[in-house]
Amino acid sequence: MTTVLLVDDHPMIGAALEMLLRDTDYELLGRARSVADANSKLSKLKPDLVLLDVNLPDGSGLDVLRKLSRARSRPNVILLTAGMDDSQSLAAAELDPQGMVLKTSDPSLLTECIDTVAAGGRWIDPEIAQRTGQAQERAASAPPLTRRERELVELVRQGLRNRDIAAELGVTEGTVKVYLHAIFDKFRVGNRTELALRAADLISR
Amino acid sequence: MSLLQLTALQSLFRYQSGRVIALGRVMLGIMFMIAVAFDHSEPHLAIFRTYAMLTLYGAVAILLAAATWRDWWLDARLAVPAHLTDMTVFTVIVFSANGTTSPFFLFFILPLLSAAIRWSWRETAITATALILLFLIAGALIAGDHSFELERFVIRAGHLLNLSLLLIWFGVHQLRTRLFFHADDLDAELGHRENPLARALELAMTSVAARGGALIVGPTGEEPSDGYSINGEEARSYNVERPLVRNATHPSLLYDMAEDHVLTRRPDGHFRFLDASELVDREEALALGLREGLIAEVRTGTLHGWLVLWDIPEISTDYIDLGRELGRATGAILDRHALFTAIETGAAARTRLTLARDVHDSVIQFLAGTAIRLEAIKRAAKSGAAVEGDLDDLKRLLVEEQGELRGFVSALRRDREVDLAEAVAELRVLADRLSHQWSVECRVSANGETAAIPIRLQLDLQHLLREAVANAVRHGRAKRIDVALGVQDNHLQLDVADNGSGFSPSRPTVEPWSLKERVERAHGSLRLVSAPGATNISISLPLGAAA
Numbered sequence: 001m002t003t004v005l006l007v008d009d010h011p012m013i014g015a016a017l018e019m020l021l022r023d024t025d026y027e028l029l030g031r032a033r034s035v036a037d038a039n040s041k042l043s044k045l046k047p048d049l050v051l052l053d054v055n056l057p058d059g060s061g062l063d064v065l066r067k068l069s070r071a072r073s074r075p076n077v078i079l080l081t082a083g084m085d086d087s088q089s090l091a092a093a094e095l096d097p098q099g100m101v102l103k104t105s106d107p108s109l110l111t112e113c114i115d116t117v118a119a120g121g122r123w124i125d126p127e128i129a130q131r132t133g134q135a136q137e138r139a140a141s142a143p144p145l146t147r148r149e150r151e152l153v154e155l156v157r158q159g160l161r162n163r164d165i166a167a168e169l170g171v172t173e174g175t176v177k178v179y180l181h182a183i184f185d186k187f188r189v190g191n192r193t194e195l196a197l198r199a200a201d202l203i204s205r
Numbered sequence: 206m207s208l209l210q211l212t213a214l215q216s217l218f219r220y221q222s223g224r225v226i227a228l229g230r231v232m233l234g235i236m237f238m239i240a241v242a243f244d245h246s247e248p249h250l251a252i253f254r255t256y257a258m259l260t261l262y263g264a265v266a267i268l269l270a271a272a273t274w275r276d277w278w279l280d281a282r283l284a285v286p287a288h289l290t291d292m293t294v295f296t297v298i299v300f301s302a303n304g305t306t307s308p309f310f311l312f313f314i315l316p317l318l319s320a321a322i323r324w325s326w327r328e329t330a331i332t333a334t335a336l337i338l339l340f341l342i343a344g345a346l347i348a349g350d351h352s353f354e355l356e357r358f359v360i361r362a363g364h365l366l367n368l369s370l371l372l373i374w375f376g377v378h379q380l381r382t383r384l385f386f387h388a389d390d391l392d393a394e395l396g397h398r399e400n401p402l403a404r405a406l407e408l409a410m411t412s413v414a415a416r417g418g419a420l421i422v423g424p425t426g427e428e429p430s431d432g433y434s435i436n437g438e439e440a441r442s443y444n445v446e447r448p449l450v451r452n453a454t455h456p457s458l459l460y461d462m463a464e465d466h467v468l469t470r471r472p473d474g475h476f477r478f479l480d481a482s483e484l485v486d487r488e489e490a491l492a493l494g495l496r497e498g499l500i501a502e503v504r505t506g507t508l509h510g511w512l513v514l515w516d517i518p519e520i521s522t523d524y525i526d527l528g529r530e531l532g533r534a535t536g537a538i539l540d541r542h543a544l545f546t547a548i549e550t551g552a553a554a555r556t557r558l559t560l561a562r563d564v565h566d567s568v569i570q571f572l573a574g575t576a577i578r579l580e581a582i583k584r585a586a587k588s589g590a591a592v593e594g595d596l597d598d599l600k601r602l603l604v605e606e607q608g609e610l611r612g613f614v615s616a617l618r619r620d621r622e623v624d625l626a627e628a629v630a631e632l633r634v635l636a637d638r639l640s641h642q643w644s645v646e647c648r649v650s651a652n653g654e655t656a657a658i659p660i661r662l663q664l665d666l667q668h669l670l671r672e673a674v675a676n677a678v679r680h681g682r683a684k685r686i687d688v689a690l691g692v693q694d695n696h697l698q699l700d701v702a703d704n705g706s707g708f709s710p711s712r713p714t715v716e717p718w719s720l721k722e723r724v725e726r727a728h729g730s731l732r733l734v735s736a737p738g739a740t741n742i743s744i745s746l747p748l749g750a751a752a
Contacts, residue, residue, distance in 0.1 A: 009679075011642045012574030012602065019581035019595065023588070033679055057679065082569050103573035107580035 002026050002118045005047035007064065008080065009033040009057050013103065017051060020111065026118070035059040039067060047075050049118055052097075054081040054088060062088065063193075065095045076117045080110075081128075086135040086188040091197060093132045099123045135188075142187055145202055149186075152179055156192050157199035223280035226319040227270035230291065233315055234263035241302070255301045262294050284323060288332070291316040295336060299343040313340075313365055317372055326376025333369030340365060378523070401542035402433035403440065405535045406512070410435065412531065413524070415514040419493055421445050422503060422510030422539065430510055434493065449489045449500070449511050456502045457528030459520065460485060462495050470525050499524050501532030505539045549659075556661045563668075564613045571606050575599065605638060625656040628663045629690055635667055636674075636688060643678040647686040656692045662746055665727050666690070666699060672720050673701040673742060681705020681740055692748070696729075699744040707735045717742065 004026050008014050014031055021028050029045045032038040035058050042050070042064070050068075054061040061079060068074045078099035079092060092100065099117040101110050102125050109125065116123040145153060148169075155165045162180070166173045180192065187202060189195045195202075218225055238259055269287055273280035295312040302309065313336055320332040344358050406420040416437060423430025423445070432445045458469040460481050467479040481490075485500070498515030512535050517524065578599055586592045612631065629651040636647040658666075670688060677683035683705030691698045717733065720742065724731045729746035 010570045010574065012571050013577070016574040016577035016581065020577055020584075022581065023585070023590065037679075057675065082566070082573065104569060107577045110577065111580065111584075 002049055003029050003045070003047045004049045004051060005029050005032065005038075005041055005045055005075075006051045007032045007038040007056070007061060008051070008053040010053070013053070013080075020107070026114070033057070035061070035063055038064045042068065042075070049114070050075050050077045051114075052077055052079050054079060054084055054092070060088070062091050062095060065092075065097055066197075069095055078113055078117055078123075084128075084131070085190070086138060087190050087194050087198075089128070089132045089135040090139060091194055092128075093136070094197065100128045101125050102127055139187065145183075149179065149183055152176070153183065153195065153199050153202055156180070157196045159196070222322045223273055223277070223284070224270075226315075226322065227266070227273055227280075227287075229315060229319070230266040230287070231263070231270050233311055234259070234266040237298075237311070238263060252301075255297070258294070258297060262290070265290065288316055288319065291319070292332070292336060292339065296339040296343050299340050300347060309340075309361070310364070314368070317369060321372045321376055326373050326379075329376050330369075330373045333365075333373065337362065337365050337369065400433065400442070401539055402431065402442075403435075404542075405538040406433055406435060408538065409512055409531050409535055410514060413499070413514060413517050413527065415498070416516035417494075417498075418512070418514040420503070420510065420512050420535065421449055422505070422508045425504075425507060425509040436494070445489065447486055447489055449486055449493075449513065450502075451484055451486060453502060453509070455484070456532055457525050458484070458500050459498070459522070459525060459528075460495065460500060461497045462487075462490055463497070468522065468525065476522070499528045499531075501528035501535070503532050503535045503539070505536045505543065507543070508536075508539060552659075552661050556664055560613060560664065564610070568606075568610065571602075575603070605641075608634070609638065622657040622659055623663050625651070625654060625658055625690075625692060628658050628666060631663070632666060632670060632688065632690065635670055639671065639674045643674060645674065645678055645684055645686055647674055647688065649688045649690065651690045654692045656697075656748060658697065658748065662697060662727060662748070665723060665746065666697070668723055669699060669720060669744060670701070672717070672723070673703075676717055676720070677701075677703035677705050677740065681707060683740075693745075695748050697746045697748055699746070701742045701744075703740050704738065705740055707737045707740045720744070 002025060004021060006014060006017050006028060008017070008031070014033075018028060018031070026049070029047050030041055032041045033056075035056050038050075038052070038056070038061075050064075052061045052064060056064075061081075065077055065079070068077060076099070077097040078101060079097050080101055080103055081088075082103045084092060099113045099122065101113045101123075105125055105127065113123040113125070151169060152165065155168055160168065162173050162176045166176045169176070180195075183195065184190065187195070187198065189198060241256075241259070269283060273283060291312070295309065295316065298309050298312050316332050316336060317329065320329045340362060344353070344362075347353050348355075402420045402422065406418050409415075409420075410418045417435060419432055419434035421430045421432040430445045430448075432443045434441055434443070455469040455477075458467050458479075460467050462481055462485070465481045467481045467484050469477045469479065471477050485495070493513065493515075495513065495515055497520065498513065498517055499520065500514075501512045503510045503512050512528075512532055514528075514531075578595070582592045582595050582599070585595065612634070629649060633649045636649045639645070640647040673688075674686055677686050681703055683703035686701060686703045689698075689700040689702075717731075721731050724744055724746065727746045729744060731745075732743040734741045734743070
């Protein structure tokens with residue numbers, strides 16, 4: 001029997017997945033509705049498989065996945081999503097979960113994905129694979145970083161706050177913000193964490 | 206004098222009343238010295254002291270002028286002390302020189318004029334009263350002197366009184382024509398549902414006590430225009446095909462159709478006498494029933510037109526200037542209304558976008574859940590399990606979701622305002638649904654007031670309730686949530702109390718950022734009070750134009 005933890009805040013999806021797993025070879029250990037909740041339940045319940053929603057009220061399911069990928073023993077993870085933007089797709093591809101399913105796909109694909117991943121395989125929704133490919137192409141065709149931007153991305157990667165970056169570069173905090181947002185737009189990333197994650201890739205180009 | 210020199214001179218004294226007063230004081234001081242030097246009959250009392258005082262006064266006047274020439278701060282600071290000095294010198298002069306050639310009058314004029322120029326009619330009145338009193342007191346003190354003549358004294362007092370009244374009247378008059386109303390104060394009164402033409406016209410009519418009026422405006426350079434007229438009790442909107450005034454070179458004019466007179470002012474202030482038939486379209490004038498009154502040009506950013514007023518009691522030539530101000534104020538009201546409408550429309554468009562996103566998120570998730578449920582039911586049926594209960598559940602959920610969708614769609618369609626009662630009813634429906642969804646008891650109470658709620662606020666309310674309930678359940682594991690809605694001081698008051706775990710004193714209170722963000726966008730305020738076992742969120746959202 002495969003133990004499962006469900007991480008999704010939408011009541012309808014939660015209830016539906018509970019029903020889907022009822023009377024199967026899967027045992028639903030519990031359900032988490034937020035990132036914080038998921039982190040605590042993961043360490044407590046130690047499931048074999050996690051069904052993980054990307055958009056959670058207090059953050060991103062990708063943060064949960066990132067934390068898991070650093071852990072020594074990690075459960076298999078299936079990302080559930082109603083749709084991801086470019087930066088989320090790229091981040092998800094980098095984190096490489098065992099499964100990715102669109103909530104809007106035929107539910108039989110979801111069961112197929114769960115079965116495949118539980119058996120040790122990998123299953124990525126063809127539509128997600130296609131969208132990720134497109135996002136990667138778009139990212140690759142983005143203009144290269146300027147010298148200033150490169151410095152800034154490097155400092156963001158080191159985890160510096162805007163104020164410290166401003167001091168380091170000898171500019172005002174406002175200027176740093178303006179630069180950062182220009183970089184966010186240029187590379188379609190949503191926030192500094194995502195930028196830090198993609199920093200190596202961006203700087204090496 | 207060349208034109209260049211003239212311009213330089215003009216710029217020396219333009220908008221420089223402080224400078225003009227200081228210079229006037231210097232000239233007065235010098236002139237008086239010269240006058241008494243030539244006139245041996247004055248001063249006849251305290252001669253040495255009078256000369257000494259006059260010399261001192263002249264010196265002070267020169268110093269004052271020099272010090273305040275380019276220093277507006279000092280000019281304002283020294284205005285009152287200098288004014289008091291002028292009045293003191295006046296008293297001394299009355300006291301020491303009251304013969305036939307006494308120059309007291311000049312010293313009376315200076316403080317009075319400077320009060321009128323610098324301040325308002327009130328200060329002018331106070332100065333005049335003080336000066337006349339000082340004149341009478343000084344007169345009483347020297348009544349026994351051989352140079353004192355009662356007859357002359359009374360005539361002079363009469364002159365002073367006349368001149369004072371005239372200057373006070375000018376002050377009041379200036380105030381009336383320039384500042385007869387403040388467009389700013391009207392904003393609060395100007396409801397955005399109201400017809401702006403009607404509102405602007407009513408205000409213009411009130412300000413001159415006109416019994417009839419019309420406001421005709423259209424896109425600049427185009428006909429036809431929209432008209433709105435009020436005649437006694439009767440008001441109507443209509444279309445105007447032809448321009449009422451043929452030549453838009455006079456911003457304000459008085460008309461008398463029966464006498465075929467139009468009176469206006471040239472830019473230099475001189476009167477211009479014209480024939481009404483030259484300027485005013487007779488047919489339009491007849492249609493409006495114009496006899497005698499005021500026509501003022503109205504311009505806004507995009508519109509041009511005319512404000513026409515009639516049946517104005519005691520109409521006079523001053524109304525030409527007043528008309529110009531009225532025309533400007535009317536334009537300002539129309540502009541403000543246009544701006545307000547644009548902001549409202551923008552807000553409504555943004556609301557629709559947010560709503561569209563919400564519909565997308567909620568509906569997509571719901572449909573995805575439904576599909577998964579159906580898949581589960583299909584499987585269960587295949588294995589021979591009973592599925593009727595599951596199907597019933599699904600049917601109920603679908604019906605509920607249908608209600609929610611209908612709410613979304615009607616919100617998209619609706620006009621810009623809803624009644625408070627309607628908003629409360631919708632919040633109750635939402636609370637029921639949220640109770641079911643989150644397994645909590647959520648109740649909405651309202652104090653039965655009536656108010657019109659802008660649609661964006663009503664949507665904000667719904668979002669706030671959704672987020673507040675979700676927070677209370679997720680973070681506080683609340684079982685009961687009480688929501689109270691009311692109106693206070695033109696603010697919508699939403700109080701959400703839950704019996705969740707709350708924040709213990711040892712743990713810092715976590716700001717509900719999503720709620721806060723939404724409240725700030727609506728220019729409202731949020732207060733959170735939490736203790737173990739209870740959390741109260743108090744949200745206040747402005748209902749008025751500022752929102």
